[in-house]
Amino acid sequence: MDIRDKAILLTGGTAGIGAKLARQLAAKGAQVIVTGRSATGLENAREQGFDAIAADLSGPGGTAAILDALGDRTIDILINNAGQGADHDFRKAAPDLEAADDCIYANFNSPVRLIAALLPRLKQRPEAAIVNVTSGLAIAPNTGSPVYCATKAALRSYTQALRAQLSGCNVHVVEALPPVVATQMTAGMGGIKMPPEECAAQIIRAIEKNDHEANIGMVRILRGVHSLSPKLAAWMMLRF
Template identity: 65%
Template sequence: MRIEGKTALVTGGTAGIGEQLALQLAAKGAKVIVTGRSEERLASMRERGFEAIHADLSNPAGVDALVAALDERDFDILVNNAGQGVDHDFREAAPDMGDTDDCIHANLNAPIRLTTALVPQMAGLERATIVNVTSGLAIAPRAGSPVYCATKSGLRSYTQAIRAQLNDMGIHVIEALPPVVDTQMTAGRGGHKMSAEDCAAAIVHAIEKDRDEANIGMVKILKRVHSISPALARNIMLRF
C-alpha cells in the first residue's frame, strides 16, 4: 500500500508504539486520527497537528462512543493498537476480575467491535488495510500474564480468520507481533526491550509491503523455534 494520501485511525495512538505509528504514518503523507485516554497526551497530539479523540476501549460503551465520534468517516488504514495488561498471577495475589474484564475487552472485544463497525465503509474503498497488534505472546504464553496472553492469542486467531473473509472485499489484514517493547506497560521490567520507534517502523514497513504478518525483533526467533517444536517454544516462554 502507498501510504501517502491515506486516512488512518490508530487506537492507543498517544503513547508508545501507537504514538510512533501515528508520527511515522503522518511523515509518509497520511492523515492520522489517534485515540487515547490521557487528556494530557491527547492535547499533546493535537498540538502536533493530529486529530485526537478520547476513547476508553475497556468497555462496550467506550467503543460505541468512539464509533459515534468517527461519524461514518472512511478510513483506508485501521490500526487496532490500544491494549492493556493486567495482574493475574495466583502466586502473587487473588486476581481482580474487574481489571481482568477490562483487559479482555480492551485487547480483544474492542478490536472486534471496531473492525465490525468500520468494515462496511472500508469495503467500499479501492484498497484498505487493517492492522491488529498482537504480541509474540500470542504464539507461546508467559506464565505471569495468562489473561494478556489469552487476549493476544484470541486476536491472532481472529486476524487470521477475517483475513480470509475480507480479502475479496479489497481489505488486507495484517498481524503485527511485537517483542517486549519499551513502553509504559513494560516499565519496571528488566531485559532487552525494543524501542517503540523501531517497532513502529517494522509495522509501517509491513503496511507498505502488504505483508500478512510482521514478526518483529526477537519474535522472528520465537516463530522459528515454534515451527520446529511448539512444545519447546512454549516451555521457554512459560519461564520468561
Template identity: 65%
Template sequence: MDVNGKTVLLTGGSAGIGREIARQLKAKGAKVVLTGRDPARLEAMGAEGFETMAADLSSAAGVDALVAAVGDRQIDILINNAGLGVPHDVRNLAPDPDAADGCLYANLSAPIRLITALLPRLRARPRAAIVNVTSGLAIAPNTASSVYCASKAGLRSYTMALRAQLAGEPILVVEALPPVVDTQMTADRATSKMPPEECARQIIAAIEGDRPEANVGMVKLLRAVYSLSPALARSVMRRF
C-alpha cells in the same frame, strides 16, 4: 500499500508504539486520527498536528462512543493498537476479576467490535487495511500475564479467520506481533526492550509491503523456534 494520502484511525496512538506509528505515518503523508485515554498525552499529540479523540475501549459503550465520534468520515486504514496489561497470577494474591474483564475487552472484544462497525466503510474504499497489534505472547504465553496472553492469542486467531473471510476483497489484514518494547506497560521489566520507533517502523513496513504478518524483532526467532518445536517455544516463554 502506499500510505500517502490515506486516512488512518489508530487506537492507542498517544503513547508507546502507537505514538511512533502515528508520527511515522504522518511523515509518509497519511492523515492520522488517533485515540487515547490520557488528556495530557492527547493534547501533546494535538500540538503535533494530529486529530485526537478521547476513547476508553475497555467497554462496549466506549467503542460505540468512538464510532459515533468518527461519524461518517472515510477510513482507509484501521489500526487496533490500544491495549491493556494486567497481572494475573493465582500463585500470588487472588487476581482481580474485574481487571481481567477490562483487559479482555480492550484487547480482544474492542477490536472485533470496532472492525464490525467500520468494515462497511473500509469495503467502500478502493484499497483498505486492517492492522491488529497482538504480541509475541500470542504465539507462546509467559506465566505471570496469563489474561493478557489469552487476549492476544484470541485476537491472533480472530485476525487469521478475518483474513480468510476477506480473501478476494481489496482489504489487507495485517497482524503485528511485537516483542518486549520499551513502553509504559513494560516500565517494570528489566529485560532488553526494543525501542518503540523501530517497532513502529517494522509494522509500517509490513503495511507498505502488503505482508499479512509483521513479526517484529525477536518474534522472528520465536516463530522459527515454534515451527520446529511448539513445546520448546512454550517452555522458553514461560520463564519470562
C-alpha cells in the same frame, strides 16, 4: 500499499508504540486520527496536529465514542493498537477480576467491535487494510500474565480467520507481533526491550509491503522455534 493520503484510525495512538506510529505515518503523508484515554496524551497529540478522540476501550463506551466522533468519515486503514495488561498471578496475590475483564475487553472485544463497524466503509475504498497488533505472546504465553497472553492469542486467531474471510477483496489484513517494547506498560520489566520507534517502523513496512504478518525483533526467533517445535517454544516462554 501506498500510505500517502490514506485516512488512518489508530487506537492507542497517544503513547508508546502508537504515538511513534502516528508520527511516522503522518510523516509519510497519511491523515491520522488517534484515540487515547489520557487527557495529557490527547492534548499532546492535538498540539502535534492530530485529530484525537477520547476513548477508554476497556468497555463498550470506548468504541461507541470513537464511532460517534468519526461520523461518516472515510477510513482507509484501521490499526487496532490499543491494549492493556492485567496482573493475574496467583503466586503473588488473588487477581483483580475486574482488571481482567477490562483487559479482555480492551484487547479483544473492542478491536472486534471496531472491525465490525468499520468494515463496510473499508470495503468501499479502492484499497484498505486492517492491522491488528497482537504480541509474540500470542504465539506462546509466559507464566506471569495469562490473561494478557490469552487476549492476544484470541486476537491472533480472529485475525487469521478474518484474513481468510476477506481473501480476494480490497481489505488486506495484517497482524503485527511485537516483542517486549520500551513503553509505559513494560516500565517495571527487566530484560532487553525494543525501542518503540523501531517497532513502529517495522509495522509500517509490513503495511506498505502488504505482508500478512510482521514478526518483529525477537519474535522472529520465537516464530521460527514454534514452527519447528511448538512444545519447545511453550517451554521457553513459560519460564518467564
